[in-house]
Amino acid sequence: MSPGKPLILFDPHPRTEAMVFTGDVAEELAREARLVTHFGARAPDDLVESVLGEVAIIVGQTAMPKERLERAPNLKAIVNVKANWEPNIDYAEAQRRGIHVLSAAPAMAPAVAEYCLCQAIALARGLPAADRRFREGGEQYGIAGNGAAYSLFDAPVGLIGYGNLGRTLVPLLRPFTRRISVHDPWLSDRFLETQNVRPVGLDAVLSESRFLFILAGVTSENEGFLDEAKLALIPGDASVVLASRAEVVAFDGFVDMASKGRFRAAIDVFPQEPVADGDPMRRAGNILFSAHLAGGLEASYARIRDMMLDDVKLILRGLPPQRLQRAEPSQAAMARSR
Incomplete structure (x- = not known):
């Protein structure tokens, strides 16, 4: 290690070395910085404390309360x-000190958006x-087998949440339908209108959507906000995709209603995993059902590595990051993602 170079701590658990620290990443970063790495678990406190005085960038989910930021x-x-x-x-303290707090969430959005589209169809x-009936020898051909089928073309579609995922999904939906409504209380109606989507209230997006995508992140304020009374507003036999955070719905009620045929559902996330x-x-x-598969593709991790490398090199040159998502302190502090 060259003492004159800045120091980067890699503490990415639960991301693995293969996901975020491949040989090319290690080689490229080693030209820019000294590297301290820890994989397989969160870095122990003694390791973190040993580098606090020098570290320029932390890659990972290391705890950084105000006391550590001060050191x-x-x-x-x-x-x-x-x-x-x-x-x-401490997001507010990090902002006060001019420390960029960034998330690789935009790198996951393309794969999850693709999942949402394919599951809805x-x-x-x-x-x-149809697959099950064919395997059991009870298939029906053509129109006879399509009695309960319907199409995404020109259908009313609703999104609950319009963050990275919603903004990536909408362009995939455009070739099928222009009837796209969005409910996101963190965004203004005018902003949503500039995105060529229709801003609506929660009850409207639930009751008017033939296809419904539940994409909201979970915060201290919205946990379980889609309770059974709200879920009862979903039209009969609608197709509902839950692909972001299970904690935003009354999960047991959601499963019960879907299993009884109130609506069709695709579920990729669960309150407890596995x-x-x-x-x-x-x-x-x-x-x-799928087992939290929507975003976890090698292509997603390749995007994480690419975006991370770009922004780390910019930051080390004293320039602002361009590709990763910046934390807004008040919103990030409310997040309750596991």
Whole structure:
């Protein structure tokens, strides 16, 4: 290590070395900085404390309360490669000190948006059930097998949440429909109108959407805000995709309503992961399950590495980051992502 170079701490758990610190990343960063790395678990306190006086950039989810920030005079940025905001950073103090707090969330959005689109179409066309009937020898051909199928073309679509994921999903929906409504209380109606979507209230987006995408992040203020009374507003037989945070819905009620045929559902996220082997949810019908697969592709991690490298090099040159998402302190402090 060259003493004159700035120091970068890699503490990316639960991201692995293969996800965020491949050989090319290590080689490129080593030209710019000294590297201290820890994989397999969160870095122990003694390791973090040993580098606080020198560290320029932390890549990972390291706890950085005010007391630690005060002991890190050279810190320029914290890069969360888990792609969320964790409540273990004093975001306001970091902003006050001019420390960039960044998330790799934009890197995950393309894969998750693609998942949302394909699951919505699979639900509406009844493809999981068609596959099952074929394997059991009970298939029906052509129109006879499409009695319950419907199309995304020109259908009313609703999004709950219009962050990185919503803004990536909408262009994928445009070739199918222009009837796109959005509910996001953190955004103004005028801003949403500039995005060529229709701003609506929560009840409207729930009751008017044939296709509904639940994309909101979970915060201290919205946990469980989609309770059973709100879920009851969803039109009968609508297709609903839950692909962001399970904690925003009354999850047991959501599963129960979908399994009874109130609406069709695709679920990729759960309140507790992994789901227990004996969980009765595994026997629920009318739901298309996947195991938190939406964003976890190698292409997503390649984007994380690329965006991280770009912004780290800019920051080390004294320039502002351009590609990762910046924390807004009041909103990031409310986040309750696991």
